Amino acid sequence: MRESIVDGPGIRFTVFCQGCPHNCEGCHNPETHDFKGGYDCSIEKILTEIDKNPLLSGVTFSGGEPMCQPEAFLTLAHEIKKRGLDIVIFTGYSIEELQLMTEKNQYIKELLLLTDYLVDGRFELKQKDLALKFRGSKNQRYIDMNLTRKAGQIVLAE
Numbered sequence: 001m002r003e004s005i006v007d008g009p010g011i012r013f014t015v016f017c018q019g020c021p022h023n024c025e026g027c028h029n030p031e032t033h034d035f036k037g038g039y040d041c042s043i044e045k046i047l048t049e050i051d052k053n054p055l056l057s058g059v060t061f062s063g064g065e066p067m068c069q070p071e072a073f074l075t076l077a078h079e080i081k082k083r084g085l086d087i088v089i090f091t092g093y094s095i096e097e098l099q100l101m102t103e104k105n106q107y108i109k110e111l112l113l114l115t116d117y118l119v120d121g122r123f124e125l126k127q128k129d130l131a132l133k134f135r136g137s138k139n140q141r142y143i144d145m146n147l148t149r150k151a152g153q154i155v156l157a158e
Contacts, residue, residue: 003053006116008088008134010057013050015076017064021109022092028127032064043076050083058086058116065078067091070107076087077114086116088134095120095154097141117157 004014016029018038030039050059059080066073066089077087089111091098095118102109112118119135119142127137136140147155 007060010061011055012058016061016062019063019068022122024123059089062090070111074107074111088117089115089121092122115145
């Protein structure tokens with residue numbers, strides 16, 4: 001957990017999860033890949049830390065792969081929304097893959113409904129670009145989920 005200005009718009013509180021099935025070459029967070037690594041942290045502790053900073057504009061879920069722990073992140077997301085904060089999720093899955101996953105996983109479906117911005121797609125070292133906003137490689141998309149839901153098609157964020 002840490003505060004950030006690079007993990008989404010405004011001042012953010014970033015929650016890193018442990019475990020990732022993607023193992024992208026050149027990942028900036030390879031220590032989060034092992035599903036048996038990391039440590040347990042209660043949602044209450046995370047919320048206590050979030051509540052300490054009145055300047056936050058939102059919370060970012062990063063990893064590892066947050067969609068491997070959708071039930072816990074959904075519980076946290078409900079509490080974050082009660083605080084009037086937005087939610088950004090970084091995922092190695094494409095939004096199309098996530099939409100297929102929602103057919104079997106209600107938690108992912110509900111979590112996506114609470115997501116304001118989604119950075120989707122696996123990091124691809126050959127497409128790495130440090131000039132990109134909130135993403136690491138050109139294949140990844142920064143999606144405005146609220147506009148996407150309204151339009152019924154993917155709308156990229158500015």
